[in-house]
Amino acid sequence: MTNDKISLNGVEVFPFDSEEELLNYINKFKGILVAINAEKILHATEETRAIINRNVGYCDGIGAVLALKRKGYKNVVKIPGCELWLKIIHQLYQEGKSFYLVGGKQEVIEFTVAKLRKEFPGISIVNYRNGYIKTREEREALLKDVAKKKPDVVFVAMGSPKQELLMEEMQERHIAVYQGLGGSFDVYTGAVKRAPAWWVEHGLEWAYRLVKQPSRIKRQIHLVYFLWLLGIGKI
Structure with a gap:
């Protein structure tokens, strides 16, 4: 990992390559750990974006992971x-x-x-x-x-x-x-109940939750839109 934070639509995220790296980081850091997913990247307000950028954003969603990988951080991992x-x-x-x-x-x-x-x-x-x-x-x-x-x-x-x-x-x-x-x-x-291990390991926890809670469809549309923006290079 680099010590630099990477900007995704103005939201700065650390490209941690393991949970251990993040755990080692917080031994030295005092502040707020913020889980970053596609929804936060798309819809952060000026206030919440500032809070994230002053602190430590880490990838808690597959959208954030894919965006960082696209920027060249191939070893970045999702940290639930x-x-x-x-x-x-x-x-x-x-x-x-x-x-x-x-x-x-x-x-x-x-x-x-x-x-x-x-x-x-x-x-x-x-x-x-x-x-x-x-x-x-x-x-x-x-x-x-x-x-x-x-x-x-x-x-x-x-x-x-x-x-x-x-x-x-x-x-x-x-x-x-x-x-x-x-x-x-x-x-x-x-x-x-959390998604079974196979769904988690394959980055499909969001899909499992959608199957179990169809009412989440409005939120998951944001992920589809995010992936489209990522595909055309807008993030």
Whole structure:
């Protein structure tokens, strides 16, 4: 990998060639890890694009991988965020690092924390809360708590762009490693089933999810449009 970020439609992405390379990078970096896919590349706002470009965008979608390969980064790999966060925990909890979790329904976040404590004995989870932040007062209380507890790593599973905007506010109060997780707590607890290994390994996880959730067709059209733009050299 080069240390240079590569611009895809103005969204800057690191061409990591392995999960290990990204994990080594975050040993030195404090900031926000943002999963990049075709939808983010196409539809980033000025605000979210700026957040990504100040931090670390990594390929979490096949569209981003194909775009970087087209630019000559043949070894770039897809790094699923729903796997990465657990590898971050595995690497850091043994060093005594602390974690803060935000996101999901109340029963999902409680199940997530209970499962983590079982799988990672002795893990330091300094606090957690669900992802339904309804008032500015609740948001401010969360920001103050993160600043007070000073976790080494914060995971926020709320979907984009809400999670990126919240992590940016958190980072202004407390410097740490942040990662946006979307629906990863649901996957981790079994509330949502992930695609079987063959679909994942062949870059077809998006197709499996579409088969299981036809209502996603509006979102997947963006991938088709993205691939068309990529094919004619517009990305």
